[in-house]
Amino acid sequence: MRRVLLLFLLFTVIPARAVEKVDSLPPGKASDIIPAPERVVIKEGFCKLDSGTIIKVTQDKRIRPEGYRMQITRKSIAIRCSDRAGEFYARQSLRQMSRDGRLNKVECCDIEDSPRFPYRGLHFDVSRHFRSVVFLKKQIDAMAYFKLNKMHLHLTDAAGWRVRIDSYPRLTGYGAWRPQAVWKEWWKKENRKYADEGTPGAYGGYYTREDIREIVEYAAQRHIDVIPEIEMPGHSEEVLAAYPELACGGVPGGGEFCIGREETFRFLEGVLDEVIGIFPCEYVHIGGDEAARERWKACADCRRRMEEEGLKDVAELQGYMIRRIESYLNSKGRKIIGWDEILEGGVTPGATVMSWRGTKGGIEALKNGNDVIMCPGDFCYLDHAQDAPFREPESIGGYLPLEMVYGYDPASGIGSGDGEASCEREHLKGIQGNLWTEYVVDDAHAEYMYWPRAIAIAETAWSRPDRKDYPNFRERTLTALEILEANGYTVFDLSNEYGQRKAFLTGLKHKGIGAKVTYARCYHSHYPGDGDGTLTDGEAGGWANNDGRWQGFLSDVDLTIDLGKVTDIHYVGATFMQIKGPEIFLPEKAEVYFSTDGKNFTLAGASFNELPSDTDARLFRDFNIVCNQSARFIRYVARRNPSVRGWLFVDEIVVN
Numbered sequence: 110m111r112r113v114l115l116l117f118l119l120f121t122v123i124p125a126r127a128v129e130k131v132d133s134l135p136p137g138k139a140s141d142i143i144p145a146p147e148r149v150v151i152k153e154g155f156c157k158l159d160s161g162t163i164i165k166v167t168q169d170k171r172i173r174p175e176g177y178r179m180q181i182t183r184k185s186i187a188i189r190c191s192d193r194a195g196e197f198y199a200r201q202s203l204r205q206m207s208r209d210g211r212l213n214k215v216e217c218c219d220i221e222d223s224p225r226f227p228y229r230g231l232h233f234d235v236s237r238h239f240r241s242v243v244f245l246k247k248q249i250d251a252m253a254y255f256k257l258n259k260m261h262l263h264l265t266d267a268a269g270w271r272v273r274i275d276s277y278p279r280l281t282g283y284g285a286w287r288p289q290a291v292w293k294e295w296w297k298k299e300n301r302k303y304a305d306e307g308t309p310g311a312y313g314g315y316y317t318r319e320d321i322r323e324i325v326e327y328a329a330q331r332h333i334d335v336i337p338e339i340e341m342p343g344h345s346e347e348v349l350a351a352y353p354e355l356a357c358g359g360v361p362g363g364g365e366f367c368i369g370r371e372e373t374f375r376f377l378e379g380v381l382d383e384v385i386g387i388f389p390c391e392y393v394h395i396g397g398d399e400a401a402r403e404r405w406k407a408c409a410d411c412r413r414r415m416e417e418e419g420l421k422d423v424a425e426l427q428g429y430m431i432r433r434i435e436s437y438l439n440s441k442g443r444k445i446i447g448w449d450e451i452l453e454g455g456v457t458p459g460a461t462v463m464s465w466r467g468t469k470g471g472i473e474a475l476k477n478g479n480d481v482i483m484c485p486g487d488f489c490y491l492d493h494a495q496d497a498p499f500r501e502p503e504s505i506g507g508y509l510p511l512e513m514v515y516g517y518d519p520a521s522g523i524g525s526g527d528g529e530a531s532c533e534r535e536h537l538k539g540i541q542g543n544l545w546t547e548y549v550v551d552d553a554h555a556e557y558m559y560w561p562r563a564i565a566i567a568e569t570a571w572s573r574p575d576r577k578d579y580p581n582f583r584e585r586t587l588t589a590l591e592i593l594e595a596n597g598y599t600v601f602d603l604s605n606e607y608g609q610r611k612a613f614l615t616g617l618k619h620k621g622i623g624a625k626v627t628y629a630r631c632y633h634s635h636y637p638g639d640g641d642g643t644l645t646d647g648e649a650g651g652w653a654n655n656d657g658r659w660q661g662f663l664s665d666v667d668l669t670i671d672l673g674k675v676t677d678i679h680y681v682g683a684t685f686m687q688i689k690g691p692e693i694f695l696p697e698k699a700e701v702y703f704s705t706d707g708k709n710f711t712l713a714g715a716s717f718n719e720l721p722s723d724t725d726a727r728l729f730r731d732f733n734i735v736c737n738q739s740a741r742f743i744r745y746v747a748r749r750n751p752s753v754r755g756w757l758f759v760d761e762i763v764v765n
């Protein structure tokens with residue numbers, strides 16, 4: 110059955126703008142649309158957009174959920190869809206073709222479109238730094254424009270509880286406030302305290318019921334679900350500060366709830382009752398990540414629980430809690446999402462797993478029959494820097510430019526055949542971009558981190574892989590960023606992107622390539638690079654210490670390179686990096702020794718560090734010597750700065 114649902118004048122969706130010399134502007138193009146639609150056929154001519162333009166919307170049950178067909182002719186625009194979301198997305202495509210109302214005509218075309226995945230999410234860490242309702246609504250506007258449909262609010266964490274719970278008023282009356290506004294100041298061990306609401310100078314904030322209603326309704330009008338996250342059993346220092354009786358022994362000493370005590374479950378069920386009362390979304394995210402389980406081992410209540418329930422270790426104790434909370438939420442008609450740690454204690458098939466520690470957890474969960482949302486840190490963590498460190502504000506580190514976000518395929522590593530593999534693909538629900546805000550203090554910085562990378566998340570979540578093409582996406586994104594900027598968003602300047610470290614891209618040529626390296630102090634097993642050949646393979650590291658090309662040492666670097674024969678040497682050098690967050694520092698100095706027999710070495714020269722260790726800037730510096738000597742063996746020693754110690758990271762010993 111077909112039925113005309115709505116007959117709208119176009120200006121109800123496209124704000125009329127005063128555009129000078131409108132007729133001289135070109136018609137808007139379907140090739141501007143982000144995410145790229147499934148199929149577009151361009152026709153002759155264009156359709157004028159003004160108050161007289163007719164948009165006819167017809168319901169057609171054959172169209173896939175959230176999908177649409179849009180036919181733009183010279184005279185009118187016809188949209189067919191099976192649901193309201195489909196109509197909404199057709200209108201977003203039209204908005205994009207008109208460059209959000211900046212063009213007054215669009216080319217004639219037929220568009221067939223529907224999303225690849227039903228879950229297209231963006232995550233907001235409002236605990237570490239609080240964001241206003243106005244900010245969230247502004248991001249909802251941009252999300253809708255790019256057809257993102259899930260807003261994940263990380264409402265609770267050590268740094269502050271952000272939603273008012275009437276039955277536990279101290280969560281926001283105390284747990285939402287702290288003396289330091291900037292997270293990294295507050296996070297220093299001696300500073301990690303909370304404050305009563307109203308304390309002069311206290312930083313914090315929380316959403317009231319009315320605030321949540323406003324956000325949820327605003328999002329719903331734009332076909333976006335708002336998913337609340339209430340963290341458990343870890344990351345809950347703020348709760349235990351407000352209600353110490355929920356910690357093991359009644360004494361807070363970490364971020365974990367006591368799972369032995371019934372009070373904990375009374376508390377969580379009470380909180381969740383109120384949360385589901387204000388968040389209508391079918392999902393509640395229950396966290397589950399990074400719980401330190403040590404205190405449970407020593408807690409009499411936790412041990413009794415383990416005995417009574419036949420739980421063999423603390424991982425199973427955590428699993429007990431997650432399953433009990435899941436079954437409580439299920440009884441209220443809700444489903445849980447949890448970070449991939451929830452797999453460790455065993456979950457029911459009804460739980461949805463968010464795979465953040467790479468994709469392994471997600472793939473395992475798919476095999477178990479769980480729904481999965483992929484958000485592996487290497488591709489979806491928007492708190493990583495998006496350009497060269499000397500261009501970027503302080504961040505947690507890493508390097509995740511737009512192209513890397515875009516290049517991720519959530520289905521990679523998942524079987525492509527029929528049977529089991531097709532079942533696994535069925536459970537892959539989508540992807541999400543996550544922005545943790547340890548170093549993201551203000552709103553403008555947060556927007557800068559989201560846009561444009563959230564647009565790459567949107568296209569990966571919506572468009573089929575065969576529709577993806579980075580150079581083309583980049584062009585469309587440049588246009589989209591102009592529109593976002595004109596609408597008051599702070600965005601990354603993609604047109605001026607510096608990109609990856611040049612040596613990473615070009616490689617290094619030098620006399621030491623392929624030479625055998627003998628380590629007097631071994632590199633750390635977490636950062637081996639490619640093993641013993643890493644420092645003489647001609648491959649330079651990039652901006653991120655964890656890109657596989659850097660070798661990490663928790664000691665001095667002390668190694669000997671054997672060139673195989675006596676060689677004329679004019680230069681020996683290596684690049685080290687400094688990133689304060691993960692405690693990677695430049696060495697205090699590097700020394701170079703030469704030998705012809707591998708036994709008797711003489712000092713050829715040294716290179717000293719003059720850069721500070723207490724800077725937030727990420728530094729890359731060469732420690733080298735210039736000489737005119739012959740040798741077969743080169744011993745390179747980099748000494749840690751004794752006042753900071755930490756890590757040394759080096760990517761290549763260059764010999765020329």
Ligand SMILES: [Zn+2]
Pocket residue numbers: 356357358366367368369370404405408409410411412
């Ligand atoms: Zn306990």
